[in-house]
Amino acid sequence: MPPQRELMLNAEQATHCARVHEHLTALIAASRGWLSFERFMDAALYAPGLGYYSAGARKLGAGGDFTTAPEVSALFGACVAGQCAEVLHALEGGSILEIGAGSGRLAVDILSRLETLGCLPDRYCILEISADLRERQRRLVAERLPGLYGRVKWLEEPPEEAFDGVILANEVLDALPVRRFRWHREGVVELGVTIEDGRFAWEPRPASEALADACARLRQAGGGWDDGYVSEYCPRLEVWTQSVTRSLGAGAVLWFDYGLPRSQYYLPERHEGTLMCHFRHRAHGDPFLNPGLQDITAWVDYTLLAEASREAGFILGGFTTQSYFLAGLKLDEQMRALAGDDAHLSARLANQARQLMLPGEMGESFKAMVWLRGLDLPLSGFALQDLRHTL
Numbered sequence: 001m002p003p004q005r006e007l008m009l010n011a012e013q014a015t016h017c018a019r020v021h022e023h024l025t026a027l028i029a030a031s032r033g034w035l036s037f038e039r040f041m042d043a044a045l046y047a048p049g050l051g052y053y054s055a056g057a058r059k060l061g062a063g064g065d066f067t068t069a070p071e072v073s074a075l076f077g078a079c080v081a082g083q084c085a086e087v088l089h090a091l092e093g094g095s096i097l098e099i100g101a102g103s104g105r106l107a108v109d110i111l112s113r114l115e116t117l118g119c120l121p122d123r124y125c126i127l128e129i130s131a132d133l134r135e136r137q138r139r140l141v142a143e144r145l146p147g148l149y150g151r152v153k154w155l156e157e158p159p160e161e162a163f164d165g166v167i168l169a170n171e172v173l174d175a176l177p178v179r180r181f182r183w184h185r186e187g188v189v190e191l192g193v194t195i196e197d198g199r200f201a202w203e204p205r206p207a208s209e210a211l212a213d214a215c216a217r218l219r220q221a222g223g224g225w226d227d228g229y230v231s232e233y234c235p236r237l238e239v240w241t242q243s244v245t246r247s248l249g250a251g252a253v254l255w256f257d258y259g260l261p262r263s264q265y266y267l268p269e270r271h272e273g274t275l276m277c278h279f280r281h282r283a284h285g286d287p288f289l290n291p292g293l294q295d296i297t298a299w300v301d302y303t304l305l306a307e308a309s310r311e312a313g314f315i316l317g318g319f320t321t322q323s324y325f326l327a328g329l330k331l332d333e334q335m336r337a338l339a340g341d342d343a344h345l346s347a348r349l350a351n352q353a354r355q356l357m358l359p360g361e362m363g364e365s366f367k368a369m370v371w372l373r374g375l376d377l378p379l380s381g382f383a384l385q386d387l388r389h390t391l
């Protein structure tokens with residue numbers, strides 16, 4: 001059953017939804033009745049004051065719409081901190097730039113652990129597109145780490161100045177707007193959004209040459225598709241990842257997200273793509289429901305990320321699943337360090353560890369990837385499993 005019927009909106013949510021609907025309808029009208037899904041997703045997530053990430057919905061955690069590894073457990077941040085420490089140690093210092101910091105939990109967990117390790121970065125910068133989330137992050141850091149607040153700096157644009165250290169992002173690439181397409185023997189169509197009887201509806205149009213060329217590459221990698229195969233493609237991933245990593249001098253870029261190498265992403269059996277929406281912890285596939293109130297995501301094509309990063313001059317340092325990344329950073333030791341003698345906390349952390357590690361939970365579909373520049377260093381998070389050959 002669609003979430004709108006099952007989960008009633010309160011008056012404030014219904015009003016907000018109606019405003020976002022109106023905004024999207026105006027965008028569709030302004031582009032003569034057909035809007036690419038990429039632009040629709042962009043506006044539904046990021047239109048100032050209206051989009052899911054730009055407005056005040058709670059979004060992450062128990063009272064929100066979805067949960068992420070840092071929201072599940074401080075263990076994730078403790079392990080990522082361990083990985084950052086190895087890089088900062090090798091560089092004899094440096095800064096950290098986190099992109100898309102959500103509630104700020106990961107920043108707090110990383111900084112706490114690095115403080116304990118005596119390995120604090122010179123600066124911890126957060127590049128965050130959402131003004132609402134920037135405020136939440138500020139409040140959380142001020143409340144939980146008042147002594148380190150001065151070290152944290154919020155950015156609205158990628159840094160201009162070069163720095164050495166670590167760039168990291170958890171579950172940000174999946175929030176980049178994508179194009180949707182349908183493959184037919186006689187040609188590729190792009191699925192855009194139109195209005196039918198006052199509702200959003202899919203409408204196909206012949207794909208541009210650039211999209212048709214991209215689809216030909218994706219189809220070849222996936223091993224052939226049947227007529228009517230639907231999937232998505234993220235044309236802005238290349239330029240965006242290059243722009244946010246440009247300022248890194250020497251150091252590492254760590255990406256965490258659910259995704260696959262291209263040959264597995266575009267398998268014939270995945271014929272409806274990977275588009276997924278989240279509303280109050282229910283996942284479903286309809287991006288037209290509750291605009292402005294639900295998250296819209298697509299899996300990451302890690303081969304595309306690899307192409308973009310290589311072109312920007314980075315060297316691939318490792319690619320592995322989240323569970324092997326965490327195991328390589330000794331999740332069990334982090335658990336003992338966090339729990340100390342507290343048996344209850346230890347039991348809670350053990351449950352959270354299962355959620356982060358088990359293949360049916362976040363352990364396998366989520367991947368970790370690291371890119372290096374000016375640094376030749378084996379990293380513990382990537383020592384136990386090497387999936388680079390799959391890209």
Ligand SMILES: C[S@@+](CC[C@H](N)C(=O)[O-])C[C@H]1O[C@@H](n2cnc3c(N)ncnc32)[C@H](O)[C@@H]1O
Nearest residue numbers: 053068100101102127128129130170171172175
């Ligand atoms: C799914 S949430 C993940 C939050 C957090 N990293 C976590 O793991 O809990 C996506 C985050 O990326 C941010 N974001 C999305 N697109 C962005 C962009 N282009 N630049 C910076 N932040 C962005 C969102 O506002 C949000 O904070």
